[in-house]
Amino acid sequence: MAKSTKAQPFGILIAALGGEGGGVLANWIVKAVSECGYYVQSTSLPGVAQRTGGTTYFIEFYPVPISDLGDQRPNLSLTPMPGRVDVVLASELIEAARTVQNGFVDPKRTTLIASSHRVFAIAEKAAMGDGTFDIGPALKACNEMAKRAVLFDMEEMAAEAGTVISSVLLGGLAGTGVVPIDPNKFEEVISNSGRAAKASLAGFRLGYDAVTNKSTASTPLAAVPDVGNVSARLRERLEGEWPIEAQYIGMSALARLTDYQNEKYAGLFLDRMAPIVTLDKEKGGARQGWNITKETARYLALRMSYEDIMRVAYLKTRKSRYDRIRDEALAKNSEPVQVREYLKPGPEELCAILPEGIGNWLLNRVRRNGNEARFHVGMHVRSDTITGFITMRLLAALRRLRKTSWRFKQETRLIESWLATVQKAGAVNYKFGVEVAECARLIKGYGNTYRRGLENFNSIMDEIVAPALSAGRNGAKAVAEARDAALADSEGKALAGIIPSAGPVEKTIGGRLLQ
């Protein structure tokens, strides 16, 4: 006979990633609960996820001491059931969101304790542009769907305590007080858990305090660019000519280009931008957020500071980098740090130094039988040694040859035709102009990556932008679609779907792709 249930079984769902100590966490909870005299059951699904990927653990216990149960035993479930989970512990934001998506986080019942940091999934990481999942909705879902949501950066705390995230999660659980277990009990269990006990305890306490003091770790902001090197003259010009909303990007650009070549070169940037800024003002950019100016400036600066071997050598020998590497490697002051660079310059890198004529001759020679790769020389430079440093700095010093080089001439041609197109498109329609400017996003990287990006850029300009312009039609939408397609896969399949001439044409048999 179904009695009116006095106590419900208490369900705890743990969502973690392989190697984050989810199993240890489950065992701690089971031990604590069982030592408190409750009937408890746990299970897990390591499955294929034993190595990486998501794993789940599910714990249920009956919050009435076994001693009071007589010969009765509660029925404990092996799988979580939507609406009947009391606590969800998630070691990462998207894993937390996944439990919400599956309906395990119930507004009437579930307390969600999760780390707000991101561990990116392979699909997000491997994207050619920005493939990351928007954390806004993820956070919103966690906060709105949970009876109580406790989210903070546990990864930071785990690092601080020199432990893994599981102990911080347990601290968070203890802090919320939703389980009828004394926090001291958890501490006791952790203390008896062997070698890493000390670090685990530290992690536990950090998590516990974070919840009880409502203190949450803040995520670091993007560094503000150092513009100390920008000359007063250029600053004045920028402030005089540009709308205030666009000046942050403008200043960043000037700083970058001064650093890249010199003040004169940075001035060239302002000259090139002048007609764009004028156009933007004519087109009522104020209502459009000055996006033609902002986006064109952004990419113009990046393209004018293309990464040639001199630039790379310079970036790799800056003082700030040596300090960053030490911090990143968590090296103690007493510990020497050695840095080995993986450089492999080839003909095209050489052409970033050689004059145009010689460059063309050289490239024709090496590309004749399509084995340019053979002409790349591997250099494993030790930039922490004096000779290594000097080698790199000598390379960097070759920037004097930059402006007469084959590469510089090519970039100049590309930049100027692109700028002209942005103006034409902007004249037709504001958004069209912005989209064409944005297309410069495709041109990045080195070697094949750079060439592939350039080809995609060109085919969009020729096949979509040019026809639209000659017809005086707004091609904004088509350009945006083509650009997204170009960033969809590195084999150009998606783009080929829009622009047949671009990318490979796939043969199929019975609808199946032949590769």
Place this chain on the structure above:
Amino acid sequence: MPERSFAKEVKQLRIGTGEVFEGEGILAVTKGLLQSGISYVGGYQGAPISHLTDVLSDAQDILGELGIHLETCANEAGAVAMLGASINYPIRGAVTFKSIVGTNVASDALSNLASPGVTGGALIVLGEDYGEGSSIIQERTHAIAMKSQVWLLDPKPDLTTIVDLTEKAFELSEATNTPVLMELRARVCHMSGRFEARDNVAAEHSLNNKIETPHFDLNHISLPPGTYIQEKLKVDVRWPAAIKFIKENKLNEFHKGKIRDTGIILQGGMYNGVVRALQAFGLADEFGNSDIPLLVLNVVYPLVPDELKKFCKDKKAVLIVEEGQPKFMEHEIKSLVLDTGMKTKISGSDVMLMAGELNGEAMLRGISAFFKKHRSKDIQIAPVARAVKEMDNVQAKAAEILGEPVPLRPPGFCTGCPERPIFAAIKLVEEQIGKVHISADIGCHTFAALAPFNLGNTVLGYGLGLASSTGLSSMMSRKVVSMMGDGGFWHNGLTTGVANHVFNQDDGVLIVVSNGYSSATGHQHIPSTGTNSRDQETGMEIETALRGVGVKSVERVETYNIAKMMSTLKSAITTKKKGLKVIIAEGECRLALQRREKPKIAAALSDGKRVERVRFGVDEESCTGDHACIRLSGCPTLTIKESSDPLRKDPVTQVTNGCVGCGNCGEVAHAAILCPSFYRTTIVQNPKFMDRVLYSVRRTVIGWMQRGEMA
């Protein structure tokens, strides 16, 4: 030594009658075996049952005391063949492996065991890898039990029931001269719980008391006329005996409920889920007392007609809760009810999930659909409907807020995995010579078929990578590249694949991924590990075995050497020379390596010895955010972050502190000429005097040359 040690847990295997055992499902089964007086035990690792073999090898002294022989079998067929010991002799034995794949491999031996039948009890403990988190094709073991006519137990997920049934299984096996299968699903294998133990039992015949005289009985041989007699015995003698035993020993459970006209018949393994759903509907209490009568089948094959008739009689509708398909039980019960002329409606596949695990959600939806379809005046439908409606609302709202489904997190290679560079090399070679057909195999390396590599066109089963290429190899303009792990190589790949390839003088390339262990299942030892599970030297080598079966072209390549891997692979694929070219890709599983090295390094550090720590890094300033390096790696520690450059929109690549400095990312970026952003950092811990002098000199001089720059 396997990944996980049970040295501590196995102590509990000694406890006796009255004491309470607390632990995992697989440990409970092991205890059940010891309480049943087995003489021998063996198995082949595979999730979710891998740890059972680990537990056994960790419990060798206990096995020794009881005179139990432990065998690490070559594969599942070998494991079942081992049970042949029980055909002629009154000795009990048990083996374990994963199902369905393992059972498929074993099915020839199983038929030849089932037909003559057994004298001593024979139990096969199966890890039923069906449903969420499974690593294999989705099929039920039930069909195998039916066609070989061996009994199938599906115990209620509760350690007491599991242990009792383990003991009963041997009695059933002996009472019916039939081997018995016991299926345990993944969640049950990993389930923690408690049960009251009994004393271990030493077998009459064991290592301590050997059998004197061999026994011969022509009717125990799988040859006519024996086979015809055996087939008759199955139906005339063994089947009725099984029905009788199951009834008399009440292996199946009748749960009475106050509602008369409706009932549920379920596999034992489904019990907790069914009751939880009934609780959600207010039809059961927290102790599992249900208003709906339940027939819990701890034995799902054979079914006991009398029990089923008794349960279905006078009921309007009965639901069959049976996981997966085909719905063998449902069909059998339907026809039984039909034959007896009962009016009872048998429901099952019409309301329950046909394919996939019956998890919490599936139970809620299925059982509520049953109650809605077959209304009972005694069941209030409102709370039933509400439970499902609330779930729907929550899921709908969540989906609405999230906008799009959150990204999937497929499994991949671990940080520092020595298999990663193999597939990076294949991708890079493909860029030079065009795509090749990859005939993949089972093992960690199968993950290469997933993002980011997507290398692997077919997977036909364990050790079958090379065999599955033979139909195609002669039809492909470019040579087919077959994969095989060292586990699969010894499981059957050496004969089924390599020997036969040489025998037929086929053409192709085989990459044997030699990481030293059966790694995906938890580092169980294999012949080429060098030692067996008892840590005895084996002196068996893959290359020797290959040459032994007549392979002419064998190359050993250290996987992290991307350049060498690429050139070897390229020449193997492009060479005009016919025949099998084998590349042994060598690199010890990083997890095993770490487990062995970490303590040593820690010790060296505390002794003040000089230790170099290596990690890789990416220069944010020169990274342009194309992530080609990630598409050639997928390393967990090679990830992305928001660029701190206000001009860059795309996230840049970074290496996190989990990096173990294997060098794959740097080498690949180098070999693929991707970009100059990668660098290798060596941190000298406990530096010697000269280290410090040299370093400070370098710092000073370089610092002087950098003067004037902002830090």
